[in-house]
Amino acid sequence: MAIEPVRVFLVEDMPHLRSVLEDLLHSVGNFRVVGTAGTEAEANFWLEEHPRAWDLLIADLVLDQGTGFGVIKKCRQRPDSRKVVVLSDYVTPGIHRHCLALGADAAIPKSDMPSFLDFLGAVGVPAAPRPAP
Numbered sequence: 001m002a003i004e005p006v007r008v009f010l011v012e013d014m015p016h017l018r019s020v021l022e023d024l025l026h027s028v029g030n031f032r033v034v035g036t037a038g039t040e041a042e043a044n045f046w047l048e049e050h051p052r053a054w055d056l057l058i059a060d061l062v063l064d065q066g067t068g069f070g071v072i073k074k075c076r077q078r079p080d081s082r083k084v085v086v087l088s089d090y091v092t093p094g095i096h097r098h099c100l101a102l103g104a105d106a107a108i109p110k111s112d113m114p115s116f117l118d119f120l121g122a123v124g125v126p127a128a129p130r131p132a133p
Contacts, residue, residue, distance in 0.1 A: 040068070
């Protein structure tokens, strides 16, 4: 029996980074991107229109219009099985605490791919092996 893919909704305003993340998700395991958005309004609209269509939401904080903070808040009343991770260049200790207080499961700097891969493994798909130090 095949394992159902983890359905990912990706909120990232930079098309190149969105493509890189899609490629990464495809390469590390059983993930399927089911939707993307580049603004807070687009993301919130997609979430309203597809309330049960995702398992994992990956959000940047700085978007073309609006922020990832509003997207995190939109997901606050989700089932525990659905995960929200912030992946942003702007994650500081204070921003990390704020994201968790808003309902995110994790907030990871884009420069910390090992932690992001570990998070992906925690949602049920083995992370890709990392090179030895």
